[in-house]
Amino acid sequence: MATPMSHDQWLKALRAEGVTVQEYPGWRTRERDDETGLTFGPVHMFLNHHTAGRNSRDIVAKNGVPGLPAPLAHVYLAKSGVATMCSAGRANHAGTMARNAYTSFLNEQSTHPAPSQASGTIDGNDVSYGCETENLGDGKDVYPRTQYDAWVRINAAVCRYHGWSAESVGCHKETSVEGKVDPRGPVEGYGSRGRFEFTPRQFRADVAERLRHPASWSPSSVSKPSIPQSNPEEDGMPTVQEIAEAVMHFPMDDPRTSGTKYVRVKDVLWWIGADAAHANARTEALEAQVAALTAKVDRLIAANTQG
Numbered sequence: 568m569a570t571p572m573s574h575d576q577w578l579k580a581l582r583a584e585g586v587t588v589q590e591y592p593g594w595r596t597r598e599r600d601d602e603t604g605l606t607f608g609p610v611h612m613f614l615n616h617h618t619a620g621r622n623s624r625d626i627v628a629k630n631g632v633p634g635l636p637a638p639l640a641h642v643y644l645a646k647s648g649v650a651t652m653c654s655a656g657r658a659n660h661a662g663t664m665a666r667n668a669y670t671s672f673l674n675e676q677s678t679h680p681a682p683s684q685a686s687g688t689i690d691g692n693d694v695s696y697g698c699e700t701e702n703l704g705d706g707k708d709v710y711p712r713t714q715y716d717a718w719v720r721i722n723a724a725v726c727r728y729h730g731w732s733a734e735s736v737g738c739h740k741e742t743s744v745e746g747k748v749d750p751r752g753p754v755e756g757y758g759s760r761g762r763f764e765f766t767p768r769q770f771r772a773d774v775a776e777r778l779r780h781p782a783s784w785s786p787s788s789v790s791k792p793s794i795p796q797s798n799p800e801e802d803g804m805p806t807v808q809e810i811a812e813a814v815m816h817f818p819m820d821d822p823r824t825s826g827t828k829y830v831r832v833k834d835v836l837w838w839i840g841a842d843a844a845h846a847n848a849r850t851e852a853l854e855a856q857v858a859a860l861t862a863k864v865d866r867l868i869a870a871n872t873q874g
């Protein structure tokens with residue numbers, strides 16, 4: 568029995584585990600509890616998925632798919648290894664779970680039976696956290712080393728928070744009675760290991776190894792994923808250029824009409840420039856006049872002195 572982690576507990580746990588994490592806009596209020604009238608939790612396990620697509624972050628966090636409203640997981644893990652928080656409430660990721668499989672994770676058994684419809688079923692979205700990991704799911708698309716490392720960290724962070732063992736970590740194909748095959752595919756490598764095929768058993772072993780170390784531990788010289796700064800499609804945030812453009816076109820009170828009309832910031836800046844140029848020209852003209860007058864006065868003084 569465990570009360571689901573709060574938004575801030577999620578962020579704290581993931582960051583302590585060395586995960587590079589972003590917050591999807593609106594994630595703190597996005598869940599399926601209100602819409603379904605079903606309360607999320609208590610939670611007993613962490614369920615892992617592959618997205619079976621590319622760049623599915625918006626789908627997982629906000630858009631959903633026909634017949635399945637978002638959020639579609641709590642965490643979206645990109646190929647880059649950057650995690651995005653999509654929800655801390657009920658999410659549509661687990662579907663119907665076989666009771667025999669679920670029970671094995673609840674009790675943290677050392678082996679997990681194949682999911683059997685005959686054992687009965689439960690609503691998996693009530694009892695599990697979910698991570699959608701970006702991968703085509705065709706059995707060929709490779710999970711980069713950085714992504715797999717982040718994936719292990721995410722699972723370990725949640726287990727560490729709740730005091731769970733790695734046997735609370737499951738995969739969709741281990742619980743689904745709907746014939747799910749996720750996650751699957753080759754992993755580029757992890758720690759000292761080279762390329763290998765993803766298996767739930769190996770994944771749990773890697774999570775278990777992490778849990779034997781402090782949260783700050785790294786299995787090898789993995790580089791920490793960095794958040795891209797320039798691609799607006801990647802993080803949903805405007806670029807510096809887009810912000811600057813928006814500021815320049817922002818309407819403000821026209822200072823010449825006491826606020827009865829609006830002008831754009833860029834027009835005001837142009838006027839300031841034009842006014843400055845005008846003032847400079849006027850100053851130069853006055854300086855010339857003063858110089859001419861000074862010369863005239865000098866000449867008059869000289870004439871008077873001679874006289």
Ligand SMILES: [Zn+2]
Nearest residue numbers: 616617739749
């Ligand atoms: Zn799945």
